[in-house]
Amino acid sequence: xxxxxxxxxxxxxxxxxxxxxxxxxxxxxxxxxxxxxxxxxxxxxxxxxxxxxxxxxxxxxxxxxxxxxxxxxxxxxxxxxxxxxxxxxxxxxxxxxxxxxxxxxxxxxxxxxxxxxxxxxxxxxxxxxxxxxxxxxxxxxxxxxxxxxxxxxxxxxxxxxxxxxxxxxxxxxxxxxxxxxxxxxxxxxxxxxxxxxxxxxxxxxxxxxxxxxxxxxxxxxxxxxxxxxxxxxxxxxxxxxxxxxxxxxxxxxxxxxxxxxxxxxxxxxxxxxxxxxxxxxxxxxxxxxxxxxxxxxxxxxxxxxxxxxxxxxxxxxxxxxxxxxxxxxxx
Amino acid sequence: xxxxxxxxxxxxxxxxxxxxxxxxxxxxxxxxxxxxxxxxxxxxxxxxxxxxxxxxxxxxxxxxxxxxxxxxxxxxxxxxxxxxxxxxxxxxxxxxxxxxxxxxxxxxxxxxxxxxxxxxxxxxxxxxxxxxxxxxxxxxxxxxxxxxxxxxxxxxxxxxxxxxxxxxxxxxxxxxxxxxxxxxxxxxxxxxxxxxxxxxxxxxxxxxxxxxxxxxxxxxxxxxxxxxxxxxxxxxxxxxxxxxxxxxxxxxxxxxxxxxxxxxxxxxxxxxxxxxxxxxxxxxxxxxxxxxxxxxxxxxxxxxxxxxxxxxxxxxxxxxxxxxxxxxxxx
Numbered sequence: 098x099x100x101x102x103x104x105x106x107x108x109x110x111x112x113x114x115x116x117x118x119x120x121x122x123x124x125x126x127x128x129x130x131x132x133x134x135x136x137x138x139x140x141x142x143x144x145x146x147x148x149x150x151x152x153x154x155x156x157x158x159x160x161x162x163x164x165x166x167x168x169x170x171x172x173x174x175x176x177x178x179x180x181x182x183x184x185x186x187x188x189x190x191x192x193x194x195x196x197x198x199x200x201x202x203x204x205x206x207x208x209x210x211x212x213x214x215x216x217x218x219x220x221x222x223x224x225x226x227x228x229x230x231x232x233x234x235x236x237x238x239x240x241x242x243x244x245x246x247x248x249x250x251x252x253x254x255x256x257x258x259x260x261x262x263x264x265x266x267x268x269x270x271x272x273x274x275x276x277x278x279x280x281x282x283x284x285x286x287x288x289x290x291x292x293x294x295x296x297x298x299x300x301x302x303x304x305x306x307x308x309x310x311x312x313x314x315x316x317x318x319x320x321x322x323x324x325x326x327x328x329x330x331x332x333x334x335x336x337x338x339x340x341x342x343x344x345x346x347x348x349x350x351x352x353x354x355x356x357x358x359x360x361x362x363x364x365x366x367x368x369x370x371x372x373x374x375x376x377x378x379x380x381x382x383x384x385x386x387x388x389x390x391x392x393x394x395x396x397x398x399x400x401x402x403x404x405x406x407x408x409x410x411x412x413x414x415x416x417x418x419x420x421x422x423x424x425x426x427x428x
Numbered sequence: 429x430x431x432x433x434x435x436x437x438x439x440x441x442x443x444x445x446x447x448x449x450x451x452x453x454x455x456x457x458x459x460x461x462x463x464x465x466x467x468x469x470x471x472x473x474x475x476x477x478x479x480x481x482x483x484x485x486x487x488x489x490x491x492x493x494x495x496x497x498x499x500x501x502x503x504x505x506x507x508x509x510x511x512x513x514x515x516x517x518x519x520x521x522x523x524x525x526x527x528x529x530x531x532x533x534x535x536x537x538x539x540x541x542x543x544x545x546x547x548x549x550x551x552x553x554x555x556x557x558x559x560x561x562x563x564x565x566x567x568x569x570x571x572x573x574x575x576x577x578x579x580x581x582x583x584x585x586x587x588x589x590x591x592x593x594x595x596x597x598x599x600x601x602x603x604x605x606x607x608x609x610x611x612x613x614x615x616x617x618x619x620x621x622x623x624x625x626x627x628x629x630x631x632x633x634x635x636x637x638x639x640x641x642x643x644x645x646x647x648x649x650x651x652x653x654x655x656x657x658x659x660x661x662x663x664x665x666x667x668x669x670x671x672x673x674x675x676x677x678x679x680x681x682x683x684x685x686x687x688x689x690x691x692x693x694x695x696x697x698x699x700x701x702x703x704x705x706x707x708x709x710x711x712x713x714x715x716x717x718x719x720x721x722x723x724x725x726x727x728x729x730x731x732x733x734x735x736x737x738x739x740x741x742x743x744x745x746x747x748x749x750x751x752x753x754x755x756x757x758x759x
Contacts, residue, residue, distance in 0.1 A: 229669050229672075242613065243574055275653070275657040282573065283573040283654070306658075306661045307659075308661040308668070309665065311662075311666055311668075311669045312665070320658075323613070323614070324658045327604065327606070327638045327662070328638075328659070328662040329638075330637045330638035330639040332663070333639045334638060334640065334641060335663040336666055337642070338560050338642045338643075339666075339667060339670045339702070341560075342702070343674075343695065346691070356687060359683065360687055360691065363677040363684070364673070364674065364677055371669065
């Protein structure tokens with residue numbers, strides 16, 4: 098059982114989409130409870146007159162400014178739903194927060210309620226990437242522009258704590274580099290590789306290049322946030338481009354539409370696996386708070402995947418396990 | 429007219445594939461001349477008894493060691509065909525070298541014949557990336573693990589010199605970042621953006637994320653070599669994954685094969701545009717030598733594209749124009 102705080106405002110779609118998505122999730126999962134945070138005026142029209150027994154609406158009266166510099170959140174309270182959700186989480190009124198707000202805002206609010214674990218100097222964004230076999234865990238996709246060997250080891254420890262529970266006892270892990278040979282890449286990566294080779298309970302596979310991520314043969318891929326973001330966005334761009342080239346040919350004339358009909362039925366199970374919406378929901382790791390970031394343009398399906406991720410995180414005690422693992426790192 | 433030195437050995441496929449590919453290119457383009465460098469023993473079986481009038485074979489008697497550390501090339505000569513090709517280029521016996529050898533080896537040999545332009549501290553690898561509209565120029569894809577603002581400006585100047593000739597008078601350029609907002613990303617990127625905004629003869633478009641590359645709306649995308657490599661490899665991995673999911677469904681039973689037949693005819697023109705083999709051939713920029721790096725696993729089609737790139741570079745005087753542009757940068 099998990100109690101989840103849901104932010105109805107972050108992201109592009111807002112309450113009109115996120116309320117029905119949340120209601121559907123909690124109706125299908127009556128063992129979990131949802132507290133929905135939002136502005137009364139913009140949420141009321143989309144709320145049913147009678148909420149399900151496991152859902153409650155928490156009204157707020159302000160929203161975050163549109164052009165907010167995250168640093169301002171350390172000095173000023175706006176009384177937004179997201180801030181109330183974080184406060185409820187800090188007071189242990191809920192187990193996790195789910196929001197589509199910008200990463201910077203989510204990180205700054207985390208700082209308001211305490212500092213990240215000393216083994217990582219800022220919160221780390223853990224994502225799940227769809228591959229040919231299974232979604233695999235990749236980090237950091239957050240605020241790190243480059244990563245020292247120590248940071249890379251922190252990312253590896255976080256990934257190990259998550260993957261050792263949900264998958265193999267000894268998760269397989271690789272560092273993203275620009276070649277697979279041991280002498281390739283920057284010093285920080287080679288230094289981290291030397292250390293990781295000696296970790297027990299880890300199947301360290303050395304360096305990989307970004308094309309190998311999508312084969313899905315690994316549990317964990319470690320990189321800095323700048324490169325991680327570029328890899329994910331590049332994959333999304335390529336997938337969009339390929340699918341729209343396909344779609345263009347399967348519309349228009351009758352032969353195209355016939356081909357489209359049969360192909361759609363055949364490809365659906367394949368592309369369901371690759372659909373990034375189903376892997377939506379990144380974990381902001383490195384603090385005792387369980388915060389799940391949903392993609393900014395997440396639709397109903399994607400937002401429900403993010404809520405599901407929060408449930409997994411709570412039930413798997415990910416944050417506690419991560420902090421324990423990070424403790425070992427600096428002991 | 430261009431005189432080109434072709435290395436028959438670098439890369440995975442070797443003389444059995446690269447000789448027929450080169451012969452085909454020079455037969456179809458009788459205005460250019462090819463000097464093919466290779467080991468007599470391994471090349472002889474694949475050479476016709478009579479070479480075309482514009483092709484000559486230059487035998488060598490040694491090859492580069494398999495596990496070569498590029499730094500050794502600064503101290504030792506192995507007498508390989510690639511080294512002879514570089515010497516012929518340095519003596520102006522040819523206009524350009526085309527090779528599928530590792531980037532590190534090609535860069536070290538460049539250093540043997542002189543230092544790169546002082547505005548860039550090492551040779552820069554310029555690539556062409558297939559997109560929805562046209563192949564666009566992206567750099568660096570070479571040895572830079574991260575890039576200072578000065579390096580990014582050097583990359584931009586190189587790209588501008590190439591693109592201003594081959595495309596628009598005022599090429600459009602963007603810096604790859606993890607967000608499009610001006611306050612996003614590391615200091616080096618924001619500093620470079622401030623400078624680029626003031627460049628004349630450049631349509632500076634600010635920051636982009638990696639998914640926007642593939643829409644093909646830009647002439648030039650600038651990033652460091654580590655991120656650039658990750659972006660390209662990620663796109664290749666995603667394209668492979670998508671196409672093999674498609675292929676899997678279009679084989680096997682009769683309906684799959686019928687769908688495959690019609691779809692193949694329709695999609696071919698679309699996927700020809702996206703085929704990375706047709707954009708093969710990266711320029712090693714920053715020295716007076718025109719060196720084109722072909723992909724290590726380039727097949728005949730891809731290798732011919734690389735030869736074509738060398739011709740464009742020679743006829744467009746790219747290296748001279750790049751050095752002139754870099755001179756302006758430090759004047």
